[in-house]
Amino acid sequence: MPKELQSPMDSANPAQDVQGIWGMTIDQDLCTGCQACVAACSMENNVPFVGEVDAGYGRSMQWIRIERFWQGSYPNIKATPYQPVMCQNCHNAPCEPVCPVFASVHSASEDLNLQVYNRCVGTRYCANNCPYQARVFNWRxxxxxxxxxxxxTLSNHWNPDVTVRRRGIMEKCTFCIQRIRHAEDTAASENRDIRDGEVVPACAQACPASAITFGRINDPATKVSQAADTSRGSHLLEELGTIPHVTYLAGGA
Amino acid sequence: MIKKFFNMLNQPLGRIGVFIVALVVLSGVVWGIAQAQKPPEQPIQFPHNLHVRLGIQCLYCHPGALRGPSPGIPTETKCWGCHRQIAIQGTELPKLAAYVKNNQPIDWVPVAQVPDFVHFVHRPHIAAGLNCEDCHGDVSNMTVYQNPQVINMGWCLNCHRAKTENNPQNNPTSDPAVAAKLEALRVKLTDCSTCHY
Incomplete structure (x- = not known):
């Protein structure tokens, strides 16, 4: 992956040296499209099951989805690899400047996109401006x-570490920030730095093919930055210049 | 019609009526505000002061504060662990004995609480060297617990800013390395995602 497409460190921001920038790689050659990540994500992050009627209106709620495309015309169809898509936590996020109430903000210390639920008033500008369609809205x-x-039936599994969202609130993948915080707290109380691989988001934990790797992408020693820093890596819609923190790996070595 | 109504209000009796209505509304507001400031009714008037003076650590009854997000409120079995050996007397201990006898949980009302969209975790605050009384006040002088201040975001942020300020208290030797660390911590501790996710 070319260097200019990697997430730049903000030199004016000393916190990023300390906290690191979280990123993810998804190996499309390993992904089998089994949807285990989708189920695990919904369970971990209190993403509600919207039911048949609302799904018919296109209001299904998933923070991660498996995309698949077909190339060519019938009968000469070639299926593209499975592509799990979640919020890419862009460095230049298109969702952020359009929010009128600053509910979609950037984390200065970790270069993550944040959704502040208690600020959100549900204008849905952010979702309309997201090129990855990663944001979902609570219609009820x-x-x-x-x-x-x-x-x-699915209301008894709420994760106490994640806010249960109300109607009229936009939400999206947070990179399982509750697990990041938990690992940070553990590391801080043991007076050490977070180890590589200590933070595992729900999707990566559930993936049976280990296609998802998570860690600090600004640290060259981590597994995730070594995997991303090869010719196999690419970003979704690279030409938009959003500089996502999720790198997709596909093709030869 | 509306003119007639205002004419009626201008009569002496009408003015008295307006005054009474205004008084009722005002006293209702005052009563409501006063109610909101009162600590909630607890099932047992637990004397924190007595227990603290006996030398019992906060963490004995609220052990979750050390390692977890929530300190926990003790169950009747934890109370009974000590109180089974102590004479059941006074007004409150028979209530506890009744809870234990009926195998019923004590429905304590949590007082120091944050809303659902705020994720307060005790562990990092204790790891940062804060003591219980820094936020919860001097419990040794309270019977039923009351918050010593309003728990809101301004109060949280004030402390997060004060603890990361580059001043002689936080950085006594004016070390630039410590100053940079404080600055990084300040960015981190005033980030939305520190508490809201």
């Missing part, structure tokens, strides 16, 4: 059993 109070009795 899906967690309220009084409003959606048919969906109550």
């Amino acid at each position: 109070d899906y967690m309220d059993p009084r409003q959606r009795p048919e969906l109550v």
